Amino acid sequence: MLNKTGQFKDYIVYGSGQVFNLVAPFIIAPYVIAVSGMENWGRIGIALSVFTLLGIFIDFGSQLIGVKELSINKGNTAKIKAQLDEVYTFRAIAFIVITVLLLGALLVLDLDYRLYLCGVAMLFSQFLNPLWIYQAFEEFTVINRIIILSKAIYLITVYVFVKDTDTYQYMLLCYGGANAAIYGFFLAKLYAKYHLSLFNVPVSRLVDNFRKEFPIVVSNFSISVYTYGPILIVGELSGEYVAGIYHVGDMLLKIIRSYLSVFFNVSFPKFCSAFNADKEKGLNFLKTINKYHLGLLAFGLFMAYVIVLLLLERVSISKELHEGIVYGVKFLGIGFIIALNIPFYQLLIYYNKQKSVSVISVLGAIVMFMSCYLLTRAFSIDGSITSLYIVEVFITVSIIIVCYKKVFSGGLRLQNLEGNK
Template identity: 45%
Template sequence: MKKNIIIDYLTYGSGQLINLIAPILVAPKVISVCGIESWGKIGVVLSIFTLLGLFIDFGSNILGVKEISIHKNNFNKIQDYLNTSFAIKFCFFAIIVFAVVLSNFFFTEIDHKLYLLALTLLSAQFFNVTWIYQGFEKFGIINRIIFVSKIIYVAVVYLLITHKEDYYLVLFILGSANTIVYFFFFIRIWKLYQLSFFNLKTDLIKEQFKNEFSILISNFSIAIYVQSPILIIQHLLGDYYAGIYKIGDMILSIFRSYLSVFFNVSFPKFCECYNTNKMEGIRFLKKINSLNIALLITGVLVVVIGGNLIITKDILNPKIYNLLSFYSGFIIVPIITALNIPFYQYLIYKNEQKILSIILSLGSLLMMILGYFLTLFFKIQGSLIAVFFIESLITTLIILFSLKKYKRISN
């Protein structure tokens, strides 16, 4: 298993590396042609649609992976789950698209072109089947999906973004590239499992909705405290500082991407292992997460030390240098997140979605309140202080509840 998981990490990790490189390649082109204010607008709308997309995901990115990894050899079980899952997804997709289109008639001050063309991000979310392949641990297929979609995205951006007013096309291109590629693999899954919206079971829809709603709340809460800083900054400080924050956020994205790889590869393996032997599953969590934290700390040290050696005040504008120096101090945040991953995975397996949703909802509420007032008084630095505080609070609560749950079961 050790050899297999290393191969899976490398395979899936290479795909996520492409996901990370794509915005880094796109950012200089868009900023140089359209300006940093436009980059800020794009970042804000992307954050909003990321939040909306979670309703289309529902709980499939976590509980869906769990169900498929456990029942990967049970055709009927997976067929029922996928039928139900896509029916729920479609309902949310239709409602959200209607709401976005309708809101454009009532909110005259918003950038209508940018919002309406960004609807392709939602269609991509509906057709996205990478979570299914994740459950089957077919990371090679996920890589092909990511590689092709991001190549199309980057190439078309460089071809079409030629004037300042073209910024509204960026998210349309991203959503369209993803939709085209995802749709091809969606059709393959649809045919393979003989799916149909006319073969739905009401009791399964109710059960799945009930089970996954808490995960939706958890995911939405996580997204709120990740995405809300740029929304608050844009509201209080304007598009320019939103653009600055978006650039700085790309530094944190390196480590977020790494943690995403770790979570997505280790979770189905943990589910399968724990389902077979509980003690073996716990040992797996301890070993793999100890290695993960060690690698993450090493990565943070390399970035901080290397960055201070390479990037100096002589190279950058003093204002930008001070901002980057401040950001570098906050890459400790992913280490805090990494500490809660094994406990988070354990609680999900134990169907403790409700307590997770409560903890994360509390975190997102505090993030909006603290983020607003700290940004109001301390400008862009205040939002980062809020992120650091909320991340620490959430991690502490998840660990404490998980230890309490495990101790109760063990006794």
């Protein structure tokens, strides 16, 4: 039997740390916009999207498959060491390859080379990132320390080094550098504990790992494409100033995504452990936790909508920031649509249906590009948010349908998910 008090405590502990992830952008955004302008804020938003997409290839499948493998092998030091050796050897190779390709692109493409050179720090921090390990071990207090320390350094360095339109590029360096410093410290502790050995992994294991995780990488990349791709399209069709407005609005959606990330990251290892021990109890856990989650989320989104609009009438902020926030509240409904697919997504990952998830994600990315391009071109920034709703509905419906066909029809009974009758 899963300890409900312990579960609730984990959500609170992990969620409290994520508050710093949510607050930091809202502290930094007004300052950076004021000193560098909305146009440069748009450039930053576009670059952040690019490096987020590149970071997927460094993460590879560790955020899902890696968490699953570690969570079901707790206490088995040999398997944990083998998994960590594989992941970080692969990450090191991916980081080197992506960095070289990026530097080559800067020589050919007409890009803000200082901005993108500063962004290499983000790639390096992604290589070091140990959060997924502590997530698998459910050590959420440690995760909080990492988040709080990295965000504190990030905030301080932005205010120290970003002073005007000539220094806005340093924001990416501050972000990546702060994460790299803290990630590196905590990874070093794990390195010593498990006696990790990079580049001492057989090539055959790396190839097998690549084949196993490639579908989920395609899936994650596609998800990131339809999540971060719209700002690239907005910037191309409507200009960097409008992209800046979109970036401000998108920060509100990131609050919801961060919340959903907390829920997913805490519940997924617990679900894997419970489901691995007893299928029926695992399904009941999934059903119960998601029932309460959806109810709280619906209430929270409604209150957020009301509170944001009330605050805007009472707080004195710049016209540009006001415009971005007004636009951003239109994102709120997307969060509930995304939340509907979480339990089905977790089941598909547990049953290694990565290829099915990958196909859905690729189709979602295609739908995003087509709908966002056409609607943004016709209706500007309002068209882009409409395309997001279209994509998320498509993704959620597809995941639910595939889960019914691939999982339930394969032996799991639907009534188990709905509880014992």
